[in-house]
Amino acid sequence: MKKKRTKKRLTDELSVRRFLIKMKLPLFLLMILFLSVNTVAFSQTAKISVNFTETPLSEVFAELGKQAKMVFLYDHKLVESKGKVSVKADNQELEKVLKEFLPALGLTYVFEDSVVVIRKAPVDRPLKAxxxxxxxxxxxxxxxxxxxxxxxxxxxxxxxxxxxxxxxxxxxxxxxxxxxxxxxxxxxxxxxxxxxxxxxxxLTAKLQKFDDVIVTGYQTISRERSAGSYSRVSGEEVSKKANLTGNILETLEGLTPGLSVNYGTGEDKFLIRGTTSINSSTEPLIVVDGVALEEGNIEELINSNDIESVTFLKDATSASIWGARAANGVIVITTKSGKTGDHRLKITYDGSFTYKGLPDFGYRGLMSSEQLIQSAKEIFDPEAYPWATVTTKNGGALVYPHEIPLYQYANGEIDEIERDRQLDALAKLNNRSQIEKYLLQPALFTKHTVSFSGAANDIYSIYGSVGYEYNQSTERANTNKIMLNFKHNIQLKKWLKIDLTTNLSVQNVKTGLMPAYTNENTILPYEMLADEEGNPIDHSHTVFYKDYQDELETKSLLDLSYVPLDDMKEGFNKSKSVNGRVNLGIAINLIKGLKYEGRFQYQQNYSKSELFYSQNSSLVRIELARYTKPANPPSTTAPTYYLPTTGGRYTLANIDGMNWTIRNQFNYDRVFGKDKQQITAIAGMEIQSGVSTSNSNTRRGYDPQSQTYQAYDEKELATNGVSGAVYSNFGTPRNTLVTKMFSQSETEKRFVSFYSNVAYTYNSKYTLNGSIRVDQSNLYGSDPSVQFKPIWSVGVAWNLKRESFMDQVDFLNRLDFRFSYGLGGNSPKPGKGGPYNLLNAKASTMFAGLGIGYDIMYPANDKIHWERTRTINGGIDVAMFNNRITASIDVYHKLTTELLATKPTDQTLGWESFYTNFGDMKNQGFEVSLRTKNIFTRNFSWSTVLTMTNNRNKVLKLNLDGAMTAGKKVYMDYIEGYAGNSLFAYRWAGLSEEGNPQVYNAEGQIISDYQDESLTEDAVKFMGVTQPKWYGALTNNFSYKGFDFSFMLVYNFGHKMRRDVNNFWYGRLARNVSKKFLDRWREPGDEKYTDVPKYVSKTVENKTKSRDITFYELADINVLDASYVKLRDITLSYSLPKSLCDKLFMDKITLRAQASNLFLIAANNDGIDPEYHHYRSGLRGTKYGPSWSFGLTINFK
The missing domain is CATH 2.60.40.1120 (Carboxypeptidase-like, regulatory domain)
Incomplete structure (x- = not known):
């Protein structure tokens, strides 16, 4: 039987045939080679017999070739020039014959197969001395x-x-x-x-030398030829610290003066030279490889290991070239490139693992179970909150476990002994370990990068990297990210250069679902999540009282139980984001000194998030009960369900952003006038556009396996809702749907800019800088008066050390003076204002049946424009004692006019407020950078870097409507005549005999009534600001043989924060509260020993004519000094000996260990870490202990 050949077999046979066919020619050539070798060997040993006298050399070669069966190859002119020769040989080998007569003629020979090549013999040259x-x-x-x-x-x-x-x-x-x-x-x-x-x-150390060049993003210029205020940080410093935080901007803290990193919750985190805006952006502009990086977070796209340098542009001369987005300063990041001429491929691996662990729960100062139970017994008031009320719908229908024995005892159902037994049992429970086990996870971060660089020749070079990051957060979010980066530089011609950078990052996040009604902040300390065998415990009492739950379940025929650990399994929460960037540049040398540069960047970011709650999740079941009508009459018909009864709730959210930039620029750089004058100029235009679209889709009755959902009448539920529902929303007669099926928004911003910058230097000593830029944007009004306002700057620099009269001052290596003045800008936020009304689609029960209406979110403002910041800067740069000491000092004054903010207006116009320019603010201060080389020997070195900044600001004008009162002022942070980020407080006058708070008015009279007319705005006291006035860092670096050790101390001084106080003043004890509740006033006379007001049962008793609890919460006694010093990081690294690396075929291997936040010295005595604190509310945040990191860097040969 003939077997049928399969397709695979046929393919294999064809492959073999093709292989044999391809091998025929190589096999044939190999046979010829073997034959040739054999023939050559025979020809060279052939016997020759000749006898020539005065015979032309060409005839001699002909006869020799004939006898040896070889061909002679030579230059006829060369052979003819040798004349006639005499050659005699009797049965001698050919090679011996040639050796005897050719050298005398100045000739030599080479055998190549069956050919003898005759050449001119090389001339021996004498050795050079x-x-x-x-x-x-x-x-x-x-x-x-x-x-x-x-x-x-x-x-x-x-x-x-x-x-x-x-x-x-x-x-x-x-x-x-x-x-x-x-x-x-x-x-x-x-x-x-x-x-x-x-x-x-x-040789001198690299550390102490000033940076030679400054990268502004538009050009690279010698530092000596700029009057601007710059500072620069190497990429090595950034990548070394980024492993600890995973955040590029945070690693810049302390490395440069002027940059403030404020970790206080609710504060502006990154500021350069203070706050210059109230309601627009306050953070610096981020530029990567010459183009502004849109859509915020640079960590999404840039690998810290790929950074070559970071340059800070801080004054008008340096930053104004960036136009109406640079008033807050500019951070210019330059990524690494391959080096032409370096033909060796260099491969580097860098990896690290950082462990942050679990938060410190004790830091929040909450009560223990025992303290909470005791407090519950003390404040229990069955008359204020009768059993009949708290167990009904209107009373909340919630009774907490610690309240049940209290009510049972009050109602005579149990005796005191049984009450205390039940309460003691609760007091002995502590759920902290279960919270850590089930609701949280240790925070950790690991990062791995493989990078390579090299050049194929002097024309092409490349740098590339592949990075992987895994970030595990405490809130059970696990992030995986892959980052790719490739940068090509091509010198096609001497006059033509092209560079291309591509970045791609793909990030996946999976977040564990948290229970719908339970988290580490709301759970009572005795509420256990699982029993001793690990079985989940029912927590339905946190949603309904048991009898009320039974009633709802009977009416709805739904299971409304709530088990937190089971609830966490009913769904998923995941997201994926893709970010890409292409940056293409071309440089053409047109004529001597003149160059054209073009650049194009395209950036795309897309993210998709999916949130799904299954039909078994408590959130879906309870939502269904809100949109269910009970059967009427009961037990004869089924309830009416207005939402799907099967399937879960699925929400899909998408964000799609696109940004592109096109730049055309001419550069001119010439030295003339006997090399004494140099002019560098740029002029260009730039077009930028960015569109971000977001949408959200919610589907109910969704099945993730079949990917189908069920329909329901969303319009009816959102507009008219359901009346008489089984479970009403907090006692309201009608439940309306809040989470809608679809929503969408779009934000677009466009800029067209024209700019120029000129630097003129005479005799390498005197420099004049100037720049101008005009920005047009859809973020401004369309009125020509606001579209064509230029941004400009001028600056001068004097290199005093190069003056002839300074030649004898040997200890000075450098002495430069700088001065600049100019105008910068800060654009309005997208979606806040502009030439058109900004609308919001909305459905309302007030207009039921009329469909969708529109709200005017922000009315059109044809004259809105960027905030203007005028900056004066004076600076001095010094280097002394062979660069062992270097320093830079800058003094600045910034005046921002026409601040942007939302201003209230007459509501009869159709809107409550509008976005406009309406205020002025100033910032002034100085900054110092000092570097010293303390010790430098063959095996040991020690250097120090100190940065220091002082900043103070003041609101000069703020055109706010309405009268100022004490009650308004105490909450405000921007008030005319005061510093920005101000903190105000009542003047504390102690507690009354009834335990209620009292304050002083402006005349020193004691006030307890918040409505007292004598409590004017002057009664409120200015306490300070929430942004530090002094900040900086001290860094020390030590090196001993292969070991490197460094540490950084950061400091922030001169700012204030509110104290964390008791915030439980009335009502039922439904959550854990501060231990400071234990210090409250309890009886007359306690006012002599405590400032914590008394507790009252009812809400109506909390704010009366004799009691306003904010008098205490916002009092001056509860404002603390937020100053602190912290050991930010400590690093120890060791580089293996070169001999060992060579044996391992490595160029360099470095091991490192790092730790951060090891200790804190704080000015407050309350144990508050200002970095984990909300400065204005006084709430303590989630505090972590030190982070520990271990890393390895390998440079391959």
């Missing part, structure tokens, strides 16, 4: 430096210094080469060889 150059290389202290590379410039010839720092290099006599000396951690140095043969070279 050489001389030996010797020297010794030391550091600035005179210590010899072994291993310094000494290479002749322009060649690969060189040596390394020995253990005594000595070197010997042979050079051609009569030449004067240049040696390049390089050593890790030292500045490269060139040595010009003269007539002498012995030299001494001193």
């Amino acid at each position: 050489v001389r030996m150059i010797t020297g010794v290389v030391t550091d600035e202290t005179g210590q010899p430096l072994p291993g310094v590379h000494v290479v002749i410039k322009g060649s690969h010839k060189g040596v390394a210094t020995d253990v005594n720092g000595k070197f010997n290099v042979a050079v051609e006599d009569g030449t004067k080469p240049v040696f390049v000396l390089s050593f890790v951690g030292m500045e490269p140095q060139e040595l010009k060889v003269s007539e002498k043969d012995n030299y001494k070279v001193v």
Whole structure:
């Protein structure tokens, strides 16, 4: 039987046939080769017999070839020039014959297969004379430096210094080469060889040298030729710290003066030189590779290991080129590139693991179970909250476990002993370990990056990286992210260069569902989540009282039980985001000094989030009960369900953002006037556009397996709702649907800009800078008066050290003075105002049956424009004692006019407020950066970096409508005549004899009635500001042989925060509260020992003519100094010896261990860590202990 050949078999046979066919030619050539080799070997040993006298050489070669069966190949002119020859041989080998007569003719031969090639014999040249150059290389202290590379410039010839720092290099006599000396951690140095043969070279450390160039995003310019205020941080410093936080901007804290990182909840986190806006953006503009990075979070797209440098632009001269978005400063990030000329492929691995752990629950100062039970017994008031009320719908229908024995005892159902037994049993329970086990997880972060760089030739270079991050948060969110980065540089011609950068990040987040009605903040300390065997415990009491639950279940025929640990399993919460960026640049040298640069960037970001609650989740079951009518009459018909009874609730949210930038720019750079004058100028135009669209879809009755959902009448439920529902919303007669099926929004911003910048330098000493830019945008009004307002700056710099009269001042290495003045801008937020009304679609029960209506969110304002910030800056840069001490000092004054904010207006116009320009604010201060090289020897070094900034601001004008009162002022943070971010407080006058709070009015009279007319705005006291006035860091770096050790202390001084106080003043004890409740006033006379007001049972008793609890909460006694010093990080690293790395075929291996937030010194005595605190409300946040990180860096050979 003939077997049927399968497709796979046929494919395999065809592959074999193709292989054999392809191998025929190589096999044939191989046979020829073997034959050729055999023939050649035979021909070279053939016997020759000739006898020529005065015969042309060409005839001799012909006869020799004939006898040896070989072909002679030669240059006829060369052979003819040798004339006639005499050759005699008797049965000799061909090679011996040739050796005897050819050398005398100045010829030689080469056998190539069956061919003899005749060539002109090389001429022996005499050896050139050489001389030996010797020297010794030391550091600035005179210590010899072994291993310094000494290479002749322009060649690969060189040596390394020995253990005594000595070197010997042979050079051609009569030449004067240049040696390049390089050593890790030292500045490269060139040595010009003269007539002498012995030299001494001193290398200086890299750390202390000022940055040579400044990258503004539009150009790269020498620091000496700029009058602006800049500072620069290396990418190595960023990546070293980023492993601890995973946040690029946070790692910049303390590395540069002027940047404030405020961790206080509710405060502006990142500020450069203070707050310059009230209701618009306050954070600096982020620029990556010359283009503003849109849509915020740079961590979504940029790998910290890919950063080459970070430059801060802080004054008008440096930042104004960025136009109406740069008033808050600019952070320019430059990513790494491959190096042309370096043909070796360099591969680096960097990995780290950081453990943050669980939060410190004790930090929040909440009561223990025992304390809570005791307090519950003390405040229990069955008359204020009768059993008949609390168990009904209108009374909330909630009775907490600790209240049940109290009510039972009050109603005579149990005796005191049984009451106390039940309460004691609750007091002995502590659910902290179960919260940590079931609701939370330890926070940790791991990151791995493989990067490579190299160049195929002098034309093309590449840098690339692949990164992976895993972030596990305490709230049970697990994030996986992959990041790709490739950067190409192509020098097609001497006059044409192209660069292309592509970034891609893909992030997946899975967040564990939290129970619908339980979290670590609301659960009572005795409420256990599972029994001793690990079985989930029912917590229905947190939603309904048992009898009320039974009633609802009977009417709805639904199971309304609530078990938190089961609830966490009923659904999923996940999201995915994709971010991409393409940055393409072209540079064309047009004529000498003139260059064209074009750049295009396209950025796309997309995210999708999915939230699903199954039909078994308590949220879906209870929502269904809200839109269910009971059967009428009962037990004869089924209830009426207005929502699907099967399937869950599924919400899909999408965000799609697109941004692009096109820039065309001309650069001019020429030196003229006998090299004494230099002018550098740029001029260009830029177009930017960004659109972000978001939508949300909610489907009920959704089945994730079949991906189908059920229909229901959303319009009816959203407009008219359901009356007489089984479970009414807090006693209201009608339940209306809040979570709707679909919503969508779109935000668009466009800019068209024209700009120019010029720098003129004379004699390398005097520099003049100027810039101008005009921005047009759809964020402004369409009135020409606001669309064509220029942003500009001027600046001058004087390099005093280069003056001839400073030549004798040897201890000074540098002395520069700088001054600048200019105008910057801050654009309105998208979606807040502009030339058109901003509308919001809305359905309302007030207009039932009329369909969808529209609210005017923000009315059109044809004259709205960017905030204007005028900045004056004066600075000095100093370097002394061979750069052992370097310092920069800047003093600045910023005046922001026409602040943007939402202003109340006449409601008869159709809206409550509008977005407009209406105020002025100033900022002033100074900043210092000091670097010292304390010790530097052969094996040990110690250097220090100190940054210090002082900033103070004041609101000069704020056109607010309405009279100011004490009750308004105490909550406000921006008031005319005061600093921005102000904190105000009542003047505390103690407790009354009844235990109620009292304050002083402006005349010093004691007031307890908040409606007292004498309680004017002057009665409120200015306490300070929530932003630090002084901030900076002290960093010390130590190095000993292969070990490196560093630590950074950060400090923030001069700001205030509210104290965390008891905030439980009335009602039932339904949640855990502060331990400070235990210090409350209880009886007359306690006012002498405590300032904590008394507790009252009923809500109506809490705010009366004799009691306003905010008098205490917002009193001056509860405002604390928020100053602190914290050990931000400590790092120890070790680089393995070079000999060991060579054995492992590695170039360098470095191990490191890091820790952050090891200790705190705070000005307050309440144990508050200001970094985990809400400065205005006084609430304590979630505090973590130190973070621990371990990392490894490998540089492959």
